[in-house]
Amino acid sequence: MRGWRAAALAIPADVTDAASVERLAAATHERCGDVRLLVNNAGIEVAGFSWNVAPQVWERALRVNVLGVVHGIRAFLPRMLARAIPAYVANLASLA
Numbered sequence: 470m471r472g473w474r475a476a477a478l479a480i481p482a483d484v485t486d487a488a489s490v491e492r493l494a495a496a497t498h499e500r501c502g503d504v505r506l507l508v509n510n511a512g513i514e515v516a517g518f519s520w521n522v523a524p525q526v527w528e529r530a531l532r533v534n535v536l537g538v539v540h541g542i543r544a545f546l547p548r549m550l551a552r553a554i555p556a557y558v559a560n561l562a563s564l565a
Contacts, residue, residue, distance in 0.1 A: 484511040484537030485529075487544070494544035503552050509541040510561045534562070 478500060482493040497504060515522055515530045538560050549556040 484540055485532040487536075487540045490537075490540040490544040494548065497545075498548055503554065503556075504545055504549055505554070505556045506559070507541060507545045507549065507557070508559045508561065509538045510559075511537045512561070512563055514563075 478497075480493050480496050483489040494504075511533055513530055513533045515526055542558065542560075546558070549558075
């Protein structure tokens with residue numbers, strides 16, 4: 470595409486930490502402006518028989534797979550709603 474340019478910005482964040490995701494949202498808003506699409510796409514898999522998997526492994530999976538989505542929504546949505554412009558959220562999941 471002639472004349473089309475793209476840029477990438479890497480901002481490390483831990484989706485299991487609400488404060489980390491809030492910093493991500495603030496930095497994204499500051500550097501890129503309005504967020505029109507939020508994609509919550511962090512996930513990990515737990516393998517093995519459920520009764521053999523250690524509780525801390527289950528807890529980590531829940532923190533990433535469930536709380537990661539919650540933290541993303543709580544950090545980004547207030548800013549997205551405040552702008553009153555069309556915006557979208559995609560929460561991705563897998564069988565894991």
